[in-house]
Amino acid sequence: MTAMEELFIRTKAENRAALIGYIPAGFPSKAACIEVIKAMVAGGVDAVEIGFPYSDPVMDGPVIQAAAEQSLSAGTGAEDVFDVLKATTDLGVPGLVMTYWNPIEKYGVEKFAQSLQAAGGSGVITPDLTIEESGLWKSAAEAAQINRIYVVAPSTSTARMPLVTSQCSGFIYAASLMGVTGTRNSVSNGASELVARIRQTSATPVAVGLGVSTKAQAQEVAAYADGVIVGSAFIRLIQESENFETGLLRVQELAAALADGVRR
Amino acid sequence: MVSNNVDSEAASQILGHFGRFGGRFVPEALISALDDLTAAHLSAQNDPEFQRELAYLHRTYTGRPSIITEAPRFAEHAGGVRILLKREDLNHTGSHKINNVLGQALLTKRMGKKRIIAETGAGQHGVASATAAALMGLECVVYMGEEDTRRQSLNVARMKLLGAEVIPVTQGSRTLKDAINEAMRDWVTNVDSTHYLMGTVAGPHPFPTMVRDFQKIIGEEAREQVLELTGKLPDAVLACIGGGSNAIGIFHRFIDDHSVRLIGLEAGGRGVQSGFHAATITGGSVGVLHGTRSFVLQDGNGQTVESHSISAGLDYPGVGPEHAYLHEIGRAEYRAITDAEAMNAFSLLSKTEGIIPAIESAHALAGAIDIGKELASAGHSDAVLLLNLSGRGDKDVQTAAEYFGITL
Numbered sequence: 001m002t003a004m005e006e007l008f009i010r011t012k013a014e015n016r017a018a019l020i021g022y023i024p025a026g027f028p029s030k031a032a033c034i035e036v037i038k039a040m041v042a043g044g045v046d047a048v049e050i051g052f053p054y055s056d057p058v059m060d061g062p063v064i065q066a067a068a069e070q071s072l073s074a075g076t077g078a079e080d081v082f083d084v085l086k087a088t089t090d091l092g093v094p095g096l097v098m099t100y101w102n103p104i105e106k107y108g109v110e111k112f113a114q115s116l117q118a119a120g121g122s123g124v125i126t127p128d129l130t131i132e133e134s135g136l137w138k139s140a141a142e143a144a145q146i147n148r149i150y151v152v153a154p155s156t157s158t159a160r161m162p163l164v165t166s167q168c169s170g171f172i173y174a175a176s177l178m179g180v181t182g183t184r185n186s187v188s189n190g191a192s193e194l195v196a197r198i199r200q201t202s203a204t205p206v207a208v209g210l211g212v213s214t215k216a217q218a219q220e221v222a223a224y225a226d227g228v229i230v231g232s233a234f235i236r237l238i239q240e241s242e243n244f245e246t247g248l249l250r251v252q253e254l255a256a257a258l259a260d261g262v263r264r
Numbered sequence: 265m266v267s268n269n270v271d272s273e274a275a276s277q278i279l280g281h282f283g284r285f286g287g288r289f290v291p292e293a294l295i296s297a298l299d300d301l302t303a304a305h306l307s308a309q310n311d312p313e314f315q316r317e318l319a320y321l322h323r324t325y326t327g328r329p330s331i332i333t334e335a336p337r338f339a340e341h342a343g344g345v346r347i348l349l350k351r352e353d354l355n356h357t358g359s360h361k362i363n364n365v366l367g368q369a370l371l372t373k374r375m376g377k378k379r380i381i382a383e384t385g386a387g388q389h390g391v392a393s394a395t396a397a398a399l400m401g402l403e404c405v406v407y408m409g410e411e412d413t414r415r416q417s418l419n420v421a422r423m424k425l426l427g428a429e430v431i432p433v434t435q436g437s438r439t440l441k442d443a444i445n446e447a448m449r450d451w452v453t454n455v456d457s458t459h460y461l462m463g464t465v466a467g468p469h470p471f472p473t474m475v476r477d478f479q480k481i482i483g484e485e486a487r488e489q490v491l492e493l494t495g496k497l498p499d500a501v502l503a504c505i506g507g508g509s510n511a512i513g514i515f516h517r518f519i520d521d522h523s524v525r526l527i528g529l530e531a532g533g534r535g536v537q538s539g540f541h542a543a544t545i546t547g548g549s550v551g552v553l554h555g556t557r558s559f560v561l562q563d564g565n566g567q568t569v570e571s572h573s574i575s576a577g578l579d580y581p582g583v584g585p586e587h588a589y590l591h592e593i594g595r596a597e598y599r600a601i602t603d604a605e606a607m608n609a610f611s612l613l614s615k616t617e618g619i620i621p622a623i624e625s626a627h628a629l630a631g632a633i634d635i636g637k638e639l640a641s642a643g644h645s646d647a648v649l650l651l652n653l654s655g656r657g658d659k660d661v662q663t664a665a666e667y668f669g670i671t672l
């Protein structure tokens with residue numbers, strides 16, 4: 001059982017949702033990225049998703065694009081991603097990597113799964129890997145005993161839903177709306193309906209991402225989901241704070257507020 | 265290899281694979297739209313009414329069939345072989361792009377959608393999309409890298425005159441690949457109302473198959489025309505390769521004609537060795553970009569590397585998966601042509617035949633010079649080369665004037 005799976009058993013016992021934070025590796029720099037993760041965890045984030053910055057992130061909105069671009073221009077590569085992951089799991093929280101497919105393929109599919117496992121990682125979220133193209137990844141991830149987390153969207157048909165959800169382990173990533181990452185004023189009301197549709201096909205925990213940024217939104221989502229994923233809101237605090245120290249404080253404050261939210 | 269190809273064709277209709285290439289690497293949110301599009305394309309292919317409507321538009325709007333022009337004075341510089349130009353430059357809007365755009369615009373209406381989005385590099389696909397949108401009363405948004413809006417400002421103005429909205433893309437390298445990223449993001453967000461009218465044979469299934477099906481008319485016409493003119497099949501068919509749509513369009517009908525060499529000319533920029541090029545098959549490696557597995561220009565971390573070419577329409581770090589497959593099975597050959605070689609051929613065709621080609625097409629012309637000389641020196645100076653003149657050079661006058669030092 002991965003640390004991520006253990007986390008969901010614990011949060012379920014505590015009758016609350018898990019809070020999952022996201023940040024691209026190497027943003028705003030490799031060392032500072034680890035500081036941000038520490039601030040998230042100090043505030044109450046339960047697990048961290050580390051983004052592998054990619055040149056062509058079609059699922060990401062402007063906030064994450066800018067952060068990834070900044071990280072890439074500093075030369076962030078696979079080894080940096082695994083270093084940040086290791087630093088995260090060393091804090092005692094489950095760590096995941098979120099990456100577009102090509103960096104995995106380039107690194108070597110089996111080797112990627114093994115390196116992730118060696119860094120203490122629980123699994124990988126693959127936003128552009130369709131289940132139809134997943135053959136190699138399935139065997140590599142199973143061999144390394146890590147979770148494969150696919151995204152399910154409001155447009156996923158009822159017929160297709162079980163084909164995707166049956167391939168997920170750790171949790172199922174429910175995209176709350178049709179769109180890219182970024183903060184929104186409200187969480188789409190399609191999200192709860194989507195989670196209900198997912199639950200009809202699978203007993204695997206469901207975490208909701210895309211557009212969650214406030215305590216109230218976290219609270220709302222925690223009422224029907226097992227996990228709440230927050231990314232852009234944290235990144236914006238770092239981008240918009242007058243200096244990094246202030247940014248860290250704000251990240252910790254937001255994490256604490258969200259952690260309050262997921263406790264319903 | 266013939267049966268191999270037939271198999272791959274059957275498979276490509278189902279999964280969109282060409283050997284180990286192609287497929288779908290996209291956000292789950294797009295799957296249902298891609299499935300709908302695949303179904304709409306298949307049903308349209310089998311619908312005589314749809315085919316009749318498209319054929320009518322091609323005859324009365326595009327100006328099809330496009331003619332074949334022999335280029336004897338140009339051919340003197342190519343070892344004296346015969347060179348036949350398939351004149352896609354004479355199509356309405358000035359390139360082959362309109363063939364695909366009219367087909368997909370009709371499909372858009374068939375699917376009940378009212379808005380199209382498109383990416384464009386040189387602006388030819390954007391202009392063709394804006395044209396079809398005007399013709400059919402669709403809303404049209406074109407994404408174009410900020411860098412390309414400067415290089416191709418005339419086409420930006422044309423799109424606006426046609427009523428389209430042009431959105432300059434300021435992310436990443438600000439060229440075609442970033443315009444595709446933005447178009448995909450728009451599509452993920454507005455997929456219910458919007459069709460993404462992709463301009464080449466790249467992207468997730470069904471785009472490589474569907475765009476090919478709308479472009480294969482080029483080769484179907486040309487094969488008849490060459491047979492009528494010369495009484496035999498050509499020795500080689502040549503085309504430039506950006507994403508690969510004009511090339512697959514002229515190649516496709518010839519794939520089973522094993523005596524016919526198929527030759528794709530990629531943009532070699534300042535030379536493949538220099539690293540500043542867009543020769544994806546010649547100088548790239550296998551990877552996934554924009555939803556499909558093919559050849560990609562990428563670094564050791566799988567990050568896409570910027571491409572470079574004097575031709576905005578070829579300046580793309582990916583290539584259609586069917587070309588990757590034809591390369592892998594050895595059915596087609598791919599070579600790189602430098603900026604300088606292309607511009608030389610551009611000037612030569614203009615001065616020997618009175619036809620100013622698109623700089624994209626000039627890459628195929630430069631390839632014809634090389635191939636013609638090779639064939640002649642091997643004793644085949646009676647060889648016949650069929651070349652896809654994919655577009656006209658009006659849009660490139662500014663670039664060419666700068667290149668040749670002509671003051672405007």
Ligand SMILES: Cc1ncc(COP(=O)(O)O)c(C=O)c1O
Nearest residue numbers: 388506507508509510577624655
């Ligand atoms: C005239 C012309 N030829 C060729 C191309 C390259 O595209 P493809 O390789 O899809 O034919 C373009 C693209 O803009 C073009 O405008």
